[in-house]
């Protein structure tokens with residue numbers, strides 16, 4: 001009973017991971033805002049030109065922003081799977097992703113053997 005394939009965790013565990021994912025969602029959203037806002041003035045501290053070229057795009061900040069948005073998307077997906085009751089199941093083999101993997105990356109969708 002404990003290792004049924006599609007129901008890899010009980011409600012209590014799901015709630016715990018949901019809270020972790022919501023925290024992560026929050027943190028990532030903030031980080032994305034920071035990158036968008038702070039991208040232009042990362043190099044020069046103490047030089048506060050009011051009309052700095054804020055519109056000039058920093059390539060690094062842009063790449064970081066894309067990476068963060070990708071991560072945020074994965075977290076939102078994971079939250080959808082929590083609601084659907086499929087969270088914690090590997091999307092490839094249907095087995096349990098495993099607590100170790102989820103602890104390291106709560107938005108993981110693959111178990112260790114499918115990674």
Ligand SMILES: [Zn+2]
Pocket residue numbers: 090091092093094095110111112113114
């Ligand atoms: Zn798998």
